[in-house]
Structure formats: C-alpha cells, structure tokens
Amino acid sequence: GGLELKGTLKMWCLDDFQIGRPLGKGRFGAVYLAREQKSHFILALKVLFKSALEKAQLEHQLRREIEILSHLRHPNILRFYNYFHDRTRVFLMLEYAPRGELYKELQRCKCFDETRTATYMEEISDALIYCHAQRVIHRDIKPENLLLGLRGELKLADFGWSVHAPSLRRTTLCGTTDYLAPEMIDGRPHDENVDVWCVGVLCYECLVGSAPFDAPTRLETFRRIKEVRLVFPVWVPDGAKDLISKILNHTPSLRLPLKEIMEHPWVKCKSRRILPPVHKDVNACGV
Numbered sequence: 001g002g003l004e005l006k007g008t009l010k011m012w013c014l015d016d017f018q019i020g021r022p023l024g025k026g027r028f029g030a031v032y033l034a035r036e037q038k039s040h041f042i043l044a045l046k047v048l049f050k051s052a053l054e055k056a057q058l059e060h061q062l063r064r065e066i067e068i069l070s071h072l073r074h075p076n077i078l079r080f081y082n083y084f085h086d087r088t089r090v091f092l093m094l095e096y097a098p099r100g101e102l103y104k105e106l107q108r109c110k111c112f113d114e115t116r117t118a119t120y121m122e123e124i125s126d127a128l129i130y131c132h133a134q135r136v137i138h139r140d141i142k143p144e145n146l147l148l149g150l151r152g153e154l155k156l157a158d159f160g161w162s163v164h165a166p167s168l169r170r171t172t173l174c175g176t177t178d179y180l181a182p183e184m185i186d187g188r189p190h191d192e193n194v195d196v197w198c199v200g201v202l203c204y205e206c207l208v209g210s211a212p213f214d215a216p217t218r219l220e221t222f223r224r225i226k227e228v229r230l231v232f233p234v235w236v237p238d239g240a241k242d243l244i245s246k247i248l249n250h251t252p253s254l255r256l257p258l259k260e261i262m263e264h265p266w267v268k269c270k271s272r273r274i275l276p277p278v279h280k281d282v283n284a285c286g287v
C-alpha cells in the first residue's frame with residue numbers, strides 16, 4: 001500500500017527514511033532512492049539546497065512546483081507525495097520510476113520504433129490533457145524531464161517551469177533550446193499550445209534520434225524554429241510525418257489539439273499503451 005498516514009497531517013523528516021543510492025545529481029541538489037522505515041515504501045527523494053535555490057531566486061518557482069504537483073494525479077505524471085525541509089535543505093517525496101530517464105534510453109537505442117514512439121505520444125498527450133484541464137502548462141517537455149515506469153510507461157516529471165495559463169515568461173530561458181516554441185523565443189504571451197509544440201518535437205526526436213531544428217549554434221536553432229524548417233529523413237513513415245507536420249505549426253492555435261493527436265490514425269494503429277490497474281488511491285502521505 002501507499003505511505004501510511006499517521007494521525008491527520010503527517011510531518012515527515014529525514015529520519016523516516018533509509019537513503020539508498022543516488023539516482024542523479026542536479027545543479028541544485030540530488031535525487032536518492034529511499035525507503036520509508038515503517039512501510040518499506042520505495043520512493044525517490046529529491047534534495048534541494050536552500051542556499052543554491054536562494055542564490056538563483058528559485059524559491060518561488062519551487063513553491064509553485066509543489067503547489068501544482070500536489071494536485072496532479074495521473075498514471076503518466078510522476079506522483080508527488082509530500083515535502084519537508086530542515087535548516088539547509090528542502091526534500092521532495094516523489095514516485096520512483098524504476099526504468100529511469102527517457103533521454104538515457106534514447107541515447108542507448110539511438111532512436112525508437114513506431115510502436116514505442118506512438119505509445120509515448122498517446123501517454124504524454126493524455127497527461128497533458130489532464131494538466132491543461134486544470135490550466136497547468138508544463139512548458140518544459142523534453143526527454144530529460146520524462147521518466148519510465150515499471151511497464152515502460154511515460155512519467156512526466158519536473159514541473160519546475162510549469163505555470164497556470166495564460167502566462168508571460170518572467171525568468172530567463174536556460175537549458176536546451178531544441179524544444180522551445182516560436183512564441184517562447186519571441187517572449188510573446190503563451191498558452192497551453194507551447195506543450196503541444198513540444199509533443200511534436202518529441203515525436204520527431206524519438207523516431208529520428210535528433211531534434212528537428214537541431215543546429216550547430218543556438219541562434220541557428222532559433223532561426224530554424226521560427227521558420228519551422230522541418231526536414232524528414234526519407235525513411236520516416238508517412239503517418240508520422242503527417243502527425244508531426246500538423247503539430248509543428250508556427251501559429252499556436254492551428255496546432256493539432258492533444259485529443260486529435262491521441263486519435264490520429266498513425267497513433268491509433270501503432271500505439272500499444274497499457275494502463276495500470278486502477279486502484280483506490282490509499283491516502284498516501286495525506287497529499
């Protein structure tokens with residue numbers, strides 16, 4: 001079962017856990033495998049250093065991520081159970097994704113076949129339909145923020161950049177440029193359709209093994225994104241080319257809606273999505 005609830009609102013602390021191996025290091029901290037002492041429940045514990053967060057003025061962004069994550073429950077969204085902090089660190093209790101990070105899998109396989117790619121398209125579209133229904137836009141969809149569950153299903157993680165739509169970006173852009181939508185580059189107001197753009201870029205990168213607007217310099221990548229200079233290798237199947245071309249439209253409102261991505265003939269025929277058995281969500285950690 002889930003992490004048992006003690007009393008009404010359980011205040012967690014580090015002593016409640018046995019810390020396992022590090023799952024990865026980041027700029028502001030690290031993620032460890034952890035086991036809750038009483039229930040032996042396995043989870044991922046993300047440790048962030050308050051000093052680093054303050055220096056980068058990201059405390060408000062973390063507060064927003066916690067606020068947003070604590071209300072999201074979907075099989076393709078990495079579950080957030082609870083959080084706690086001590087004098088120097090903030091701890092996020094997150095679902096453990098047993099099959100690791102999608103981008104490492106993509107590096108290992110070079111590219112994915114149609115079945116695997118179409119299944120990911122169905123899963124991420126369903127997760128985003130759920131987020132957008134709550135006016136949450138992720139804004140940072142890319143292989144680095146996607147994890148793989150027990151059955152290889154996609155788990156959308158890292159809502160650090162997510163906001164409530166509509167929104168104007170306030171903090172400077174950092175990290176990969178390949179997934180930026182044209183309106184994000186121009187700093188124009190953006191809405192849920194930035195996530196739809198990223199689904200198109202992800203579909204291309206999964207099938208081809210490199211991003212559609214990849215270029216030697218950041219500036220050239222921006223130019224290719226704004227022109228939507230889309231070039232497919234000859235072997236990309238027509239169904240996938242049709243889907244990607246309908247998503248990667250410069251005009252946000254003309255992009256194929258998520259529901260129609262899920263119903264696209266190529267996705268319908270190639271996807272082998274397995275939904276986990278629905279279980280009554282034991283009131284895990286009182287979130």
Ligand SMILES: Clc1ccc(CN2CCN(c3c(Br)cnc4[nH]c(-c5ccc(CN6CCOCC6)cc5)nc34)CC2)cc1
Binds near residue numbers: 027047
């Ligand atoms: Cl502060 C910060 C620190 C590190 C990172 C980068 N990753 C973010 C995602 N992290 C994981 C989270 Br959150 C939740 N569940 C996970 N599960 C794993 C994981 C699980 C299994 C493996 C081992 N591989 C699995 C695939 O086969 C080869 C071996 C590697 C990683 N990483 C995470 C791992 C670290 C982001 C932010």
